[in-house]
Amino acid sequence: MGGFYQGKGGKGGAAAAAAAPAAPAAEGGDGLPGGLKRKLQALGYPELGSVSLSGQAYMKVILWLEEEKIRLYEKIDRAPLRKFDKSWYEAVSKYAKELGVPADGLTEKAMNVKLNVLNGLTNLAVHDIYRDEDEANQLQNAVPQGSQGTQAAKQRLGELLPSLNSILQIFSLPQLPQDAQDTDILAGLKCVLVRVSPTSADEPTLDLQKLPLGVDVADPEVRKAVAVLRLLHGLELQQLQVNINTVINELQQLTANPQTDSRLGRVGR
Numbered sequence: 727m728g729g730f731y732q733g734k735g736g737k738g739g740a741a742a743a744a745a746a747p748a749a750p751a752a753e754g755g756d757g758l759p760g761g762l763k764r765k766l767q768a769l770g771y772p773e774l775g776s777v778s779l780s781g782q783a784y785m786k787v788i789l790w791l792e793e794e795k796i797r798l799y800e801k802i803d804r805a806p807l808r809k810f811d812k813s814w815y816e817a818v819s820k821y822a823k824e825l826g827v828p829a830d831g832l833t834e835k836a837m838n839v840k841l842n843v844l845n846g847l848t849n850l851a852v853h854d855i856y857r858d859e860d861e862a863n864q865l866q867n868a869v870p871q872g873s874q875g876t877q878a879a880k881q882r883l884g885e886l887l888p889s890l891n892s893i894l895q896i897f898s899l900p901q902l903p904q905d906a907q908d909t910d911i912l913a914g915l916k917c918v919l920v921r922v923s924p925t926s927a928d929e930p931t932l933d934l935q936k937l938p939l940g941v942d943v944a945d946p947e948v949r950k951a952v953a954v955l956r957l958l959h960g961l962e963l964q965q966l967q968v969n970i971n972t973v974i975n976e977l978q979q980l981t982a983n984p985q986t987d988s989r990l991g992r993v994g995r
Contacts, residue, residue, distance in 0.1 A: 784840060
């Protein structure tokens, strides 16, 4: 049997792409890692709930990727992929190799090979869709979903700005602009805390004159300013590291193959 999906016409010249090995972990007993299922979901596979590495469920998803997304063959040339018989794996092995996806040893029982072939074809389909949208300028000025909401969520101290500026003025300290971010407002609050509750002699203090600057500064006042700038830069680098760790952690969750320890900021085992 065959012909489960109606093709939309041929599209030759599909770019060959090397397939990255899929994660071996299985989810829900169907043998597909979560990252691969999410990619199929993003592509709009209509039978995601029954997708599997076994039997016709596997054959149908391979056929769907070719007829609906990749379209390496003309419609008439896809006949061997629609015939779900003993020769199907041989036809798919030839088809995958034409796309640059390793398919040696592809059989019904070779689960690892089947997984890698499906993962490679899925990656190629995602790549082709991205390339088409990029060429059509549909990705221009694209804003990741939730980024604006995340930025807005970080601005939580804006209501304190008028009162804080009044206090800063009393202490003859520079006032903050109306669009000041939470990090600047927090720094202003710390300045006020130092003026209201000065550090006692028993508590350790930071000597800006002894802070290594990395540059030769003779003027004591300029040295203090450079020291403060280095401290602020260190805080920015710390926040940057936190942001990088968050992005890496989210990317690992998308691939369903986490190898990241976000606490250490390291990638790999």
